[in-house]
Amino acid sequence: EIDNSPTKSTRKAHNRAASHLPALSKEDAQYVDATWKCIVKCIIELDSRDLTYLSLSNVPFVTFPALTTLDAHFCSQLRLICRENMVVSLLKSAAELEEYARAEEHACAVLIYLLSWAYTAYEMNPPVFPHMIPLSAYPLDYRPPEVDCPPWGRKVTEVLNIIAANKHSSYLEGSSSPNVIGSNFKLCHVSVKSVVDAFQSQIDEEQVARLQRKNVQVMDRLAKVQAHKRQSTLILRDSYGVKFLSTKAADTLYEKIMQCQGTLSFHSNAAHVSGMHGEETEIPHLNQQNIVPLLSCSILISGTTPGTLYLTAYHVIIFTQYIPLLSTIRGGARCHIFMLAEVEIAENQSNIGLPNSLCLRIQSTPDNEEKNIGDFSFLPSVGSRRFQVFFDTIKAVNSEHPDTLKFSSKGGLLYMYEDQVNDSSKYNKRDVRRRNNDLIDASEKENDDTYSHFNVRSSRSESDDSIDPMSALNENIRESN
Structure with missing residues (x-):
């Protein structure tokens, strides 16, 4: 005998269908x-x-005594559908603008985070981040058409009047003779389409106005972020001779470079010189005023050679030691100087589960295409991705024309910088560092435990009461990792 009773899987499928289709449910x-x-x-x-x-x-469409016409409820539904389509399109366009603005704000957050250690080491107050204005504070240059011509607006009212006056046959179909009337189904379709097009035309004006307001907000945010990045960098760059600790840090770095003249290598598009002595080759901007360190971090070159990298407003300075313990005796210390405007950094993808390293190379030009200028592959202690964002930001600020950002006395598009009085006596460095740390997304932070084997804290003599800003800068970065 054949068992026709439903199986367990069949009953489950029936119950699942009954839960979605009320017609199949007994309840x-x-x-x-x-x-x-x-x-x-x-x-x-x-x-x-x-x-x-x-x-x-x-029955003829919108012709007496027939009652088939476009009533108010149907027109309201058409307007609701058009507005829903407008909202979807508006959100999609606004998301593209937001993505670009958030990328710039993230780069600014990385800059604030890494520059905070220099401001702390030099005992300087960083600039206050500007206040972001909400979208509702920006003016919306739009007047609803329903206000001037209730309840539908001028364009929709004109189309409805044409349909009601029985002029739709020639007007909507584009016929030259007003007596030519198509089928009622076609007239109904054309009439509804004309009303939808009229609603869409009115809503497009609102969409353009709202998108322009969003664009103004994004441009204002970008202007604020760019101005803050520039101001944060220029304060440190121009602090030589103004702040004691930054001046001492620049003098210490310059003295360290001069001690390595015999093993100094200058890499540039115009020249590649090794073993400079005296005044043989003049390096642009290489003086105490222009080498205030913006960032100092330990690096590991090619996975074997430890070193220290200093990033200034104009240079990338790398000190390496082939034999760290005997470098001072046998001259193992070397100094490599790159012009910041002539180099680029790319991330090397690692296939063995290790952190991605960075490759520093000189940008190719028609003059140096045939020159064999080696690349530097290194791992920074502050994180590869974070260092790359910081490097690109400093390079962009350095190459920016001074007259690019011009703002009124009250700020940018909508009072970008409010008139705030910064009381330095009430300035709390710990709160600023905590605020800057919150700006960095936790997902972007990299695991820096890999670099712990070459992040060795330099010992200082207890009898020396003076503060070494270079050591303080390195120590702050190591403690943060």
Whole structure:
């Protein structure tokens, strides 16, 4: 005998379908039956008054004594559908603008985070980050058409008047003769389409106005971020001779470079010189005023050679030691200087589970394409991705024209910088560092435990009461990692 009883899987499928389709559910059967009776009565009533869609086959559209027309409820539904489409399109366009603005704000957050250690080491107050204005504070240059011509607006009202005046046959179909009337179904389709197009035309004006307001907000945010990045960098760059600790740090770095003249290598598009002595080759901007360190971090070159990297407003300075313990005796210390405007940094993808290293190379030009200038592959202690963002930001600020950002006395587009009085006596460095740390997304932070084997804290003599800003800068960065 064949067992026709439903299997367990069949019963589950039936129960699943019943949960989604009320007609298959025993509990909802009575409600479905009552609802269907009501729907049938509504259809019969509409058909008796020639108000169904099929009645257009024998009843003229919007022609007396027929009642088939575009009523207020149907027009409201058309307007609601058009507005929903506008909102979806507006959110998509605004998301693209937001993505670009957030990328710039993230780069600014990385800059603030890494520069905070220099400001702390030099005992300087960083600039206050400007206040971001919400979108609702920006003016919306738009007046709803329903205000001037209620309840639908001028364009929709004109189309409805044309349809109601029985001029739709020639106007909507583009016929040259007003007596030519197409089928009622076609006239109904063209009439509804004309109303939808009128609604869409009015809503497009609102969409353009709202998108322009969003664009103004994004441009204002970008202007604030760019101005803050520039101001944060220039304060440190121009602090030589103004702040004691930054001046001492620049003098210490310059003295360290001069001690390595015999093993100094200058890499540039115009020249590649090794073993400089005296005044043989002049390095642009290489003086105490222009080498205030913006960032100092330990690096590991090619996975084997430890070193220290100093990033200034104009140079990338790398000190390496082939034999760290005997470098001072045998001259193992070397100094490599790159012009910041002539180098680029790219991330090397690692296939063995190690952190990605960075490759520092000189940008190719027609003059140096045939020159063999080696690349530097290194791992920075502050994180590869974070260092790359910081490097690109400093390079962009350095190459920016001074007159690019010009703001009024009250700020940018909408009072970018409010008139704030910064009381230095109430300045709390710990709160600023905590605020800057919060700007960095936790997902972007890299695991820096790999570099712990070459982040060795330099010992200082207890009898020396003076503060070494270079050591303080390195120590702050190591403690943060």
